[in-house]
Amino acid sequence: MPRFVIGSLTSERWYTQADGLPWLPADSVLSDALRDLRTTDGVLSVYEIPQPEDEALVRRIVVAIAAGMQRSRDIGFLLFERTAVEGLAIRINDAVPGETGDAHVNALHRDLEQLSARKLAALAEIMAHGDDGEILAKDFRDSLKAGIVAQHLDKNKVHKELRKEIGLES
């Protein structure tokens, strides 16, 4: 079953009832989650994970997305099924490549288009009940360096301040 990944999330915003917030309805997520889903013109960026799923590739996607940050931090990400998105009648556009520094990752980019506020909230609840993951700041810095060394990741697409932080620029 094909899945999407969305990165650069603040993990603690995605707590559900099952995670220890008993006041939330069963299928809901903390409203703060919507702060992580910043859409532009009703469009939200996600990446489709090729089958069979490869955990290393998921990390590579998440790191590539976060490489545009000004400084390192912990990065939450979520995996959710493509069919669930289709079930909300959300249009999926696979013709727009991503803009990360990793060409392989960019080819996996998908735009979820024509989102209404209601659809976005429903999508957030689907995401929250998918699989969650996280890359802590220290791990992120190491992965970023490794990606650049392995030449997956274009150093010039990494934020200048972040390059300084990991010692790649004075």
Added chain:
Amino acid sequence: MGQGNCGQWRRGIDMPAPDLLADLARLPGSSRTIGGTVVERSLTPSRFSRALFRRMPEIYPTLIYAVEPQPFTDWLEGIGLANQLTTTFATNSSFLTGTSSVTEIVTNYSTGIFSATVPPLGSFSTMLSTSHMEPPNILATSVSVPLSGIGASLEVFTPMSVLRRSALSILSQGEHEDIDFGAVSMFSRGVSSFIAREGVRAVYALIETLRAKPPSFTVLGELLRELGRLPHKPSHDLRKKLLLQYLQSSSVLVRHVAATGLAELDDPSAISALEDAYRQVDSGRLKRHIMRVLQQLRGTAGCLAS
């Protein structure tokens, strides 16, 4: 300069109550050198220092209360301490007569600062200070604070009331800022520069302000991350204790961001507390999050051991 330099100072001047500095030097802690004239010494303001403090008149009978003489109160006014000092000692033979061989012992119960000053020595004055401030309720055990020798500068005495106002202002700024993911925010800059400027006492001020006026969870999360990542050694233990306290919160969300702060701090001494926290969670995001933090810290511990 380290403890040995404390001895050097003692030999270099005629100090009426030299044992005081020796007692200060014996306080538990570690020393390090900052530049040529500044010594920073971490110590624990435990019962030891407080007991020493209370016994001061008994141990040093030559000390007298020195709040009355006009030159002294003028001096206090000049450095902004006149309204804060509740008890002040000076040596009978020196300070009040204006000679250069002066030892003054200044106590300040309201801010928790206790200092012994030896001015002037050559072209600069030296000051040793320590804090005997009771840790806030949130900190159940004693904490480490710096003992600083500072040439002529008295910035360490920025009143706690001023620091608390600064802390409140920084936290309020955080409430009004839309902090972008992975951006260097005004809030994070404010926290780091506050601690860089005021040191451990800034962290105390933040702790007191957090207790008096808890911020939103969003701001608390950013604050705990920032407190974890700051490269400020003197306040390391205090920041760790604060994060560990929040790790025991009844709120899963607060425990989550406390664990994140501990990951930023990357101090393996937090492992056992994190293991306890892990055992207390049945399942869900918090358990997975704590496990990730534990894995990182165990890796760090392995690196340090090798």
